[in-house]
Amino acid sequence: MNDALLAAFEEELAILYERAEEFAVEFPGVAEQLGGLKRGTADPGIKALLEGAAFMAARVQLQLEAEFSTFTTEFLDQILPGHLEPVPSLALLAALPSAGSxxxxxxxxxxxxxxxxxxxRDAARGVACQFRLTSPIALWPLEITAAEYLPSAAAMQALGVGSGPQVVAGLKITLKRLAPGGGPEAKVRPIGELKLDDLVLHLVGQRAERDAIxxxxxxxxxxxxxxxxxETGDPRxxxxPASAVEQIGFSPDEALFPPDDRVSPGFALLREFFAFPDKYLGFRLTGLGAALCGVRADTIDxxxxxxxxAASLGARVSAKSFRLFAAPxxxxxxxxxxxxxxxxxxxEHHVVPDRSALLEYEPHRxxxxxxxxxxxxxxxxxxxxxxPAAALDATGGKRGGSLTYTARxxxxxxxxxxxxxxxxPAYRGTDLFLSLGGTAAEGLDAAPRELAVTALCSNRHLAGELGRVPGGGRMRLLGNSELPxxxxxxxSEPRESVVAGPPRPGGPQRGEILWRLIGFLSFNHTGLASPDPKAGAEALRAVLSLYADLSDVAAERRLRGILALCCRPVTRRLRRPDGFHGARGVEVTVTLDDAAxxxxxxxxxxxxxxRFLADLSSVNSFTETVIETPARGxxxxxxxRSGTGPVL
Structure with a gap:
């Protein structure tokens, strides 16, 4: 029996016995004819009647309480779409191309x-987990043969690349072009022949090492x-410029989850950051086409x-710290x-992706x-x-004359x-139910016989278990089995829906999450700015806590490590297409604790x-974000940066 139902039943039964005893005191004769109405002396038939009434009242009470959840979830699903969905398993995959051609x-x-x-494949049903790449992978006949961190200016000067006096450390990554065939007698080909302009490298290894790089x-x-x-062996x-190194993972084209116009891009970034921060740990090197033009060597640094x-790096950097041809x-x-x-x-009608494998698929959206x-x-x-009306027009439907559905x-x-x-399994998952409403369009007098549903699905708990299975991390592309x-x-382990899933140990309860999501709506009016830096930090922590897994001790510690948020108006000269112009914006200084x-x-x-703070700024303004720590300044x-992109 459900614990909540049992508690409500006992509460209702106690109330009924209390009212029955009051009735027996006021009308003792009638109570005697009924066999006594006290808890210990009641007639078995009367006792069963009271227990049945208490059971029905408990069911009604729970249903009334559930109406709050039903209303709020439907409401929140419209204004915060995606926030009530479970978080599926995520991974960083790397292609293993063969020798170059x-x-x-x-x-x-x-x-x-x-x-x-x-x-x-799953032993029970033979189901293989499927992962969708969220970024393209450009394959080149290249490999990383070496990498090292140079912790001194002398080591940098020894490379002979003309480093300036401000350079006190460096990172050297050696790339080699793979010869066609890959054999020892294969002909060496110049790396300058490659039509290579951009190269994406992902950081792998220990998290502390990756963040330091x-x-x-x-x-x-x-x-x-x-x-x-x-050709003579002399270094060239x-x-x-430093701007040739670009961040990865922030483009809308690289989103992990399906985009929704109702969700601000800044909040979508927060959701993906707390779901899978590894997607951002890398960089894109641009402008290589001009730098490699005319290079006859097969190896470059x-x-x-x-x-x-960065004293923490020292000798910890190697070729294994970087990975080519990878994507989330x-x-x-x-x-x-x-x-x-x-x-x-x-x-209500149950959406079942595959009746022959009920537990191996979960409808996501x-x-x-x-x-x-x-x-x-x-x-x-x-x-x-x-x-919206645009969706109705696109499908030929008419408002008031089209079939509609709601999902629960x-x-x-x-x-x-x-x-x-x-x-x-540790991850239980959810089921999706559809309710049909509305009327059929013109020319369709009869009621529909069946529904054909197309959905985004996950493999429920199976994907998270791959890391515990020998060889579970090996994948192959559908349609290209030659590229492992x-x-x-x-x-990663999938994360339960914040509303429908059972609460995780140490995490907030479902009702608490609903109230926090509703309270989040006031953020559009209150914002983050506050005369008190600690109050600003508290507001930022409240926003981030909606996306962080608070059952993770490390995540909770990092949220507490947000010490202050200070905003002040500033004026800057910004470059525009017709020249430089003055603009008023906000400088946002976030103080973080290194120890946390x-x-x-x-x-x-x-x-x-x-990026999140810039997305909150108005069109004709900007934000200038500063990150500082008490120890390092x-x-x-x-x-x-304005809300639509960089302005400098």
Missing amino acids: DADAAGRLVPAGSIAESTH YEQLFARLSGIAVRYLN AARL LVFEFTEV AVNLFEKRCDRIRLTADRH ILGVTAIFSGKADGAPVLPLHA RLPRRPTDQERRHGSA LDTIVGP FEGAGVMLLGAVLE VVKRWPP
Whole structure:
């Protein structure tokens, strides 16, 4: 029995006995005819009657309480779409290309949206997990043969790349072109023949090491040199500006989850950062086409020059700290669910992706619903109840004359086997139910017979278990079995829906999360600015806590490490197409505690906050974000950025 139902039943039964005793005192004769109404002396029939009434009253009480959850979830799903969905398993996948060929000089592209399938299959149903790449992978006949961190100015000067006096440390990454065939007698080909302009590298290894490299690249970088040896063996270098190093993972085209116009891009960034921060830990090096033009060597050194030394790196950097040809992937894929047969005795209909594998698939989001009618070749589109007028016009529907649906997410019920043996996956997941409403369009007089549903689905708990299975991280691309992929980060454990899933140990309860989400609506009126820096930090922590996994002690400690948030108006000269103009904006200084971010670093959170804060600014204004710590002072000052992109 549900614990809440049992508590409500006992409460209602106690109230009934209390009222019965009051009745017996006032009307003792009638009470005696009924066999006594006291708890210990009541007639068995009267006792059963009271218990039945208490049970029904408890059910009604729980249903009334559930109406709050039903209303708020429907309401929040419209204004904060995606926030009530479970977080599927996420991973960082790397392609393993074979030895280069002449055709590889132009590169090969694995587009974003490609599906990678695990080579391991579920023992019970033979289901393979599918991951969708969220970023493209450009394949080149290159490999990283060495990498080292140079912690002194002398080591940098010895490279002969013309480093300035401000350079006190550096990072050297050695790239080698793979010869066609890959054998020892294969002909060496110049790296300058590659039509290579951009190169993406992901940081792998220990999180503390990756964050230290990330901070060096985006807070301490002064320039880049592409070093190689000419035909006589003398070192030569082509220079690139520090702006040639760009952040990855922030573009809308690289989003982990399906975008929604109702969600601000800044809040979408926060959600993805707390779900899978590894997607941002890397960089894109641009402008290589001009630097490599005419290079006859097959090996080059990418030398990054820094103005400060990161003592924590030392000898910990190696070729294994970087990975080429990698991209984030999410366990979400489009699937046609089994047809739903409509019956008059049901007002809700269970969306089942595959009846032969009930526990191996979980519907994540409805993409489309089509009503199937008897005797009709074509179906009619069924739109969400709150679909905008533009969606109705696009499908030919008419307001007041089209079929609509609402979706409700509920915790998955344990199977008979799980109840019998008491064994269930750590991730239980949810089930999705559709309710049909509205009327059929013109020409469709009969009620629909079936519903055809297309949904984004996940593999429920299976994807999170791949990391515990020998060989579970090996993947292959659907449609290209010759290109294997390896999992270098993850797959992560899926996270329950904040509303429908059972509360995690140490985490907030469902009702608390609902109230926090509703309270979040006041953020549009209150904002983050406050005369008291501590109050500003508290407001920022409240926003971030909606996305962080508070059952994780490290995540909670980092939130407490936000010490202050101070805002002050500033005036800057900004570059416009017609010249420089003065503009008024806000300088936002966020103070973070290094000790709270031990093992993670403050730079990555600062980079995400910089974009988030800029998204809150008005069109004709800007934000200038500063990240500082009590121990080190200013870590990074970003240039002014408006809500639509950088203005400097």
